[in-house]
Every structure is written in C-alpha cells, then in structure tokens.
Amino acid sequence: MKILLLASGFNGLTQRVWCALREQGHDVGVELAPAHTPESMTAAVERVDPDLILCPFLKHRVPEDVWRRWTTVIVHPGPVGDRGPSSLDHALLGRSPRWGVTALSAVEEMDAGPVWASFTFDVPEGVTKSALYNSRVADAAMECVAAVVCKVAAGERPRPADEHPRAVPGTGELPLLRRPAFALDWRAPAADLARRIAAADGAPGAPAELNGQGYCLFDAAATDEHTGAEPGTVVGRDGEAIAFATGRGTLWVGYAATLDRRRGPKLPASMVVDPKDAPFKQAPAALAETTYRRDGDIGFLQIRSYNGAMHTEQCHRLTQAVEKALAEDTRILVLTGTEHAFSNGIHLGVIDAAPDPAAEAWANINAIDDLCVAIAGADQLTVAAFTANAGAGGVMAGLCADVTVARDGVVLNPYYDMGIFGSELHTWSVADRIGERGAARLLGDKLPISASEAARTGLIGAVGPRDWEEFQRWLRAVAFGYNDPVTRGRMFAAKSRRRAESKPLSYYRTIELAEMARDMFDDRHGFHGMRRAFLGRSAPAETPAKLRFA
Numbered sequence: 001m002k003i004l005l006l007a008s009g010f011n012g013l014t015q016r017v018w019c020a021l022r023e024q025g026h027d028v029g030v031e032l033a034p035a036h037t038p039e040s041m042t043a044a045v046e047r048v049d050p051d052l053i054l055c056p057f058l059k060h061r062v063p064e065d066v067w068r069r070w071t072t073v074i075v076h077p078g079p080v081g082d083r084g085p086s087s088l089d090h091a092l093l094g095r096s097p098r099w100g101v102t103a104l105s106a107v108e109e110m111d112a113g114p115v116w117a118s119f120t121f122d123v124p125e126g127v128t129k130s131a132l133y134n135s136r137v138a139d140a141a142m143e144c145v146a147a148v149v150c151k152v153a154a155g156e157r158p159r160p161a162d163e164h165p166r167a168v169p170g171t172g173e174l175p176l177l178r179r180p181a182f183a184l185d186w187r188a189p190a191a192d193l194a195r196r197i198a199a200a201d202g203a204p205g206a207p208a209e210l211n212g213q214g215y216c217l218f219d220a221a222a223t224d225e226h227t228g229a230e231p232g233t234v235v236g237r238d239g240e241a242i243a244f245a246t247g248r249g250t251l252w253v254g255y256a257a258t259l260d261r262r263r264g265p266k267l268p269a270s271m272v273v274d275p276k277d278a279p280f281k282q283a284p285a286a287l288a289e290t291t292y293r294r295d296g297d298i299g300f301l302q303i304r305s306y307n308g309a310m311h312t313e314q315c316h317r318l319t320q321a322v323e324k325a326l327a328e329d330t331r332i333l334v335l336t337g338t339e340h341a342f343s344n345g346i347h348l349g350v351i352d353a354a355p356d357p358a359a360e361a362w363a364n365i366n367a368i369d370d371l372c373v374a375i376a377g378a379d380q381l382t383v384a385a386f387t388a389n390a391g392a393g394g395v396m397a398g399l400c401a402d403v404t405v406a407r408d409g410v411v412l413n414p415y416y417d418m419g420i421f422g423s424e425l426h427t428w429s430v431a432d433r434i435g436e437r438g439a440a441r442l443l444g445d446k447l448p449i450s451a452s453e454a455a456r457t458g459l460i461g462a463v464g465p466r467d468w469e470e471f472q473r474w475l476r477a478v479a480f481g482y483n484d485p486v487t488r489g490r491m492f493a494a495k496s497r498r499r500a501e502s503k504p505l506s507y508y509r510t511i512e513l514a515e516m517a518r519d520m521f522d523d524r525h526g527f528h529g530m531r532r533a534f535l536g537r538s539a540p541a542e543t544p545a546k547l548r549f550a
Contacts, residue, residue, distance in 0.1 A: 001153060002027045002549075004050035006041075006072070008034060008059040009540075010547065012389050013075075013138050015411045017056045017145055018547075019450040026149075029549035033060040034539035042066055048549055052152050055106070056141060059085070067106035073148050075141050076102045076111050077133065080118045080164045081171035083111040088129050088137070089177045092199035098168050099123050099132075101140035103148050105158050111173075114158035117147035120167045126194070126286070128201035128219075130307070131340035134388065139409065139466065179204035179216075186231035190222035190249030197253075205266075207259055208232075210273060216263050219254030219306045221286040226250070236281030239289065239317075240268035243281055254287050255306050265349040265535055268311065289314065290321040298479045299330040304338050308394055311347035312360065315367035322374045331488065333380050334479050335401060337387040339468045342410075345393025345424065348531050357528065361520045365423050368393055369509055372424045376400040376505055381482060381491050385475055386410050386451065386460070392417070396424035399433065399459070402495050405478065406451035408466040414459065415446045418534065419527035421515035428508040432498065434458050447546060 003026050007014045010030060021028045031044050042065045045053065053072040055062065062072055078087035079100030091099045100120035105113035119140040123132065151158075182200035184193050184207065193206075197220040200206040205216030210232060227235045229245035236243035236250070244251045256272040258264035264272075285291070291302040303318055310318065325333055337343065346364040354360035375382055375397065384401035391413035398404050399414075406412070414430065416422035422443075431439040434457055442449075442459070454460045464474040482491055519527050 001051045004048055004053045005030045006053050006055045007057045011057050012134055012411060013141055014056045015448040030547035032540050032543045035542045038063040062106040072106040073103050073116055074106050075144055077137050079120055079168035079171055080115055080161055081166050083173040086177040089199050090174045092129055097123055100168055101137055101144055103144035114160045115164045116158040117144040119143045128198040130202045134340055179207055182206040184208040187247040190246040190251040193246060193251050194220045194222040214259035216257045216259050217253045218266055221252045221284040223250045223284055234275050234278045237275040237278045238281055238283035240270040241283045241287050242269040242273055242275050252283050252287055265353055267349055267353055292325055297331040297483055299325045300334045301325050302336050305343055308341045308344035309347040310343055311350040312364045312367045315371050319371045319374050326378050326380060331380055332479055332483055334383045336385040340388055342386050342388045342390040343394025344391040348535055352531055352535055358520045365516050369423050372397050372400045373505055376425055383479055393424040396426040399429040400425055404460045405462045406460055407471050408463050410451040411448050412454055413448050415443045417446050419525035419530045420519040423512035423516050425508050427512055428502055
C-alpha cells in the first residue's frame with residue numbers, strides 16, 4: 001500500500017510509524033505540513049496519489065481538497081468523543097485515570113470525523129505530558145495505525161463517533177489551553193503545583209513569578225516537607241534541582257526557563273533561578289540523576305536525563321557513577337535509561353546559553369567522551385539497554401557497551417545532523433558492529449531505525465518486550481544469562497577479541513575530536529546556526545527529499 005504520512009514534524013511518533021510501515025512492506029513517504037500552503041499541499045498529495053494518508057502528529061488543518069479525494073486519517077491523542085488541541089493537558093490537569101487515542105477521518109470540523117479505531121490506557125500518577133505522549137499514547141497510536149491499515153486494505157469504512165462506545169466518560173470538545181491556564185500560585189499545595197507543571201511539560205510550560213521575574217518551570221516533584229517559609233521562597237538545592245516552599249509541602253524543580261515576552265531555553269533549574277545560599281537537601285527519588293542497585297554479581301545503574309540531553313557537569317557526574325559501580329566486585333554492569341528517556345547526547349540548550357558556546361560545546365563533547373571511554377574500557381562485561389528513544393551521541397554511548405539491547409518500539413537516530421562530525425567513539429563502535437560499509441550508510445542516510453531493524457542489522461544484540469515491567473524482568477534474565485560461567489567465559493573472550501582487533505580507544509577519540517574542534521570553533525558546517533534553529537523550533541522550509549516517495 002502507498003501510504004503518505006502528513007505531519008507537522010518528523011517527531012518520535014511519526015518516526016515510529018514510518019519505521020513500522022516500511023518494515024511491513026508498505027511504500028511510505030512523508031510531507032511536512034509547515035512547508036506547504038493549502039494549495040501546494042494539495043498539489044503534493046496529487047503528485048503522490050496515495051492509497052492512504054495518515055496523520056500521526058498534525059497540528060495543521062488538512063485542506064478540504066485533500067480529505068475529500070483521499071482517505072485521510074487523523075491520529076488524535078484522546079478517547080472517542082474528545083475534541084480539541086489540548087487533550088493531554090486536560091487529561092492530566094483533570095487527573096483522568098484513563099485516557100486514549102482515536103484514529104478518525106479528517107472532516108471540516110477538527111477531531112469530529114467518523115472513527116476508524118480507538119484504544120485506551122491507564123494514566124500513571126505523576127506522569128508528565130511528554131512522558132505520557134512518548135509511552136502510552138505512542139503505543140496506543142501504533143495500535144490505531146495498525147487497525148486503520150488493516151481496515152483500509154480490507155475495504156472497510158469508519159463508524160460514526162456516535163455509534164462507537166465511550167470508553168472514557170465525560171469527554172467532549174475542550175478549549176485550547178494556553179500558558180496562563182497553567183500559572184502557578186505558590187500558596188497552593190506542592191502536589192497540585194507539580195501536577196500543573198507535568199500537564200504543561202514540553203509546551204507551553206507552567207509560568208511562575210519569583211521576585212518579580214517570570215519563569216517557566218519543568219521537571220517537578222513534590223514532598224510533604226513543610227518548612228514554614230514564605231511560599232515561593234527557595235528553601236533547598238540538590239545538584240541543579242531547587243526546592244521551593246509552597247502553601248503545603250515542598251516543590252522540587254529540575255528545569256526552568258526565563259519568561260519575558262518569550263520563553264528562554266529550558267536549562268537546569270540552578271542555571272536559571274539563583275538558589276543563593278539555599279542549604280543542601282535530598283531531592284526526591286523522582287529527580288535522582290542516577291540510581292544504582294546490586295543483584296548478586298550484577299550491578300544495575302539507571303541514568304536519568306530530562307529530555308535526554310546531558311550537559312558537561314552532568315556527564316562528569318555520570319562518569320563518576322559508572323566508575324564507582326565498576327569499582328565494585330561485580331562481573332556485569334547493566335546501564336539503562338528510564339522508561340521515558342535514554343539520551344540524545346550533548347546539551348544544546350546549555351551550550352547555546354553559555355557565554356562562549358563553542359567552548360562549552362567542546363567541554364561537553366569531551367565530558368561525554370569520558371563517559372563513553374569509562375563504559376568501553378571497563379574490565380567487567382557491560383550491557384546497555386535502550387529503554388526509550390535515543391539519538392546521536394546517546395545512541396553512540398549505548399553502543400560503547402559490550403552488549404546493547406533495546407525495548408520493542410524504541411526508535412534510534414544513530415547519526416549526527418547538527419553540523420558536527422560527532423564523537424562518542426562512534427568511528428569504532430558502529431563499524432565494529434555492522435562493518436565499514438554499514439556504518440557509512442547508517443551515518444550518511446541520517447534516517448531513524450527501529451529497535452527491531454537495529455537488531456536485524458547487528459547494530460544491537462536483542463529486543464525485549466515493550467511493557468515496562470516485562471522489560472525489566474526480561475533484562476534481568478538476560479543479564480543473569482550472561483553470568484552463567486560458560487556464557488560469561490564466551491562473552492569475555494569475545495570482548496578480548498574486540499579489543500585486540502581494534503586500535504586503542506584514544507585513537508578513535510583523537511580523530512573524532514580533531515573533526516569536532518573544527519566544527520565547534522571554526523563552525524565549518526553551520527553548527528551554531530543549526531543549533532539555534534533547533535532550539536527555536538523553526539518550522540522546516542521544505543520536506544527533506546529523503547523522506548519523500550522515491
């Protein structure tokens with residue numbers, strides 16, 4: 001089937017749909033809506049003449065000339081009956097215990113067409129909008145896409161929404177929620193403030209006022225500790241997280257942005273809000289940067305980075321955590337991300353906000369390289385698990401482990417697309433796994449791949465279950481399987497061969513950093529402009545040719 005993906009951006013969900021449909025044998029192309037006027041969009045669709053148009057992530061209106069002539073299905077992040085552009089915001093603000101995703105035909109009224117498919121799910125307590133979107137919403141969206149493709153292939157038609165059961169009661173048309181709707185009142189309980197911040201995560205952000213200055217706050221957690229201080233006062237810090245007094249309890253905030261007429265870049269909270277002489281306090285576990293546990297001969301180190309970006313000082317701390325774990329008498333170290341984030345490499349926001357962005361970029365790439373060397377040079381067997389989507393240096397860091405696995409549904413972007421050559425030992429790790437030709441093609445194509453495709457090509461070793469709890473059990477079983485004496489001996493022999501057949505890690509690092517120095521200090525490929533455009537969320541001027549139909 002020829003399927004056109006019409007999207008407002010090639011985001012994680014659109015990439016996952018694109019990968020899945022291509023692997024199923026469909027002919028798939030993409031058109032990015034911001035690059036078109038209604039007339040040019042209609043002309044683009046007419047040139048393709050697809051059997052089906054799918055819109056997994058679309059904020060723009062589909063031209064009437066398109067949806068009347070071609071079967072056009074919108075994937076809406078809400079259950080049957082829900083309408084409006086702020087579905088997830090309302091769901092989290094209203095503490096809805098259950099939510100859903102619905103695939104419906106595009107019609108004149110937004111989100112009002114007949115229903116092709118709908119799937120619902122439980123909403124975890126305390127989840128942020130971004131985390132919910134990238135996990136349960138994305139999973140339900142994939143179920144909807146699969147159902148739509150089957151029905152279109154079978155010649156079936158959608159059912160009017162009124163004939164479809166309402167799995168989530170009380171839904172209807174809800175208004176667009178702009179930033180003021182999430183404004184924080186410091187006199188409110190910390191738990192309520194944390195929920196508002198979670199509902200506004202990503203965009204538009206929850207606005208708050210501190211000493212007459214406007215901010216947007218992100219990545220928050222509440223505790224019951226009540227300090228008695230004036231609400232809105234900074235009462236503690238732990239690393240870069242800051243604690244604020246509230247009407248009841250304490251609110252911890254991991255990330256913040258300045259807010260004047262426009263919102264500034266999201267940065268670690270202490271880089272935006274001056275904590276002054278706030279005393280050290282232990283941040284809640286939800287904001288912990290690393291979590292380590294031992295299970296017999298195996299150590300499990302979980303790394304948490306908000307939105308996957310890792311700045312210089314964070315990379316230093318993560319390297320120390322890895323080295324500390326490796327200093328124990330374990331035989332295997334397993335490194336994971338969280339359910340919602342793994343890593344995308346260096347922190348472009350912190351780089352851009354630095355007084356000398358080039359110098360900060362250089363410090364950041366060296367710091368993440370230190371982390372990669374610690375993983376690749378370990379005496380123990382190392383296992384890295386892509387627990388969520390990963391990109392650029394985050395993928396390469398995971399490939400530095402002796403064994404790399406992933407959750408089903410994870411999408412990898414194993415390349416550099418920001419005007420930089422890249423480092424993280426990728427000139428060794430990628431070619432070592434899939435050969436020089438495979439590495440050149442992967443890095444040159446600059447296209448996402450699914451976890452299953454990565455396993456098929458040999459880039460990673462195995463794919464585990466999508467369900468988070470099932471994946472944890474699977475990963476533990478995999479690690480303990482490697483700890484079997486015979487298997488462990490075989491794995492260590494392979495590790496030794498890998499090292500013997502390669503040049504010293506410093507060789508690859510030196511070559512990569514020589515290239516990166518020219519990109520960061522000489523800006524030979526436009527790194528600084530590309531970085532600012534990415535952070536400014538500039539709409540694409542045209543759809544990349546590599547995403548269009550051949």
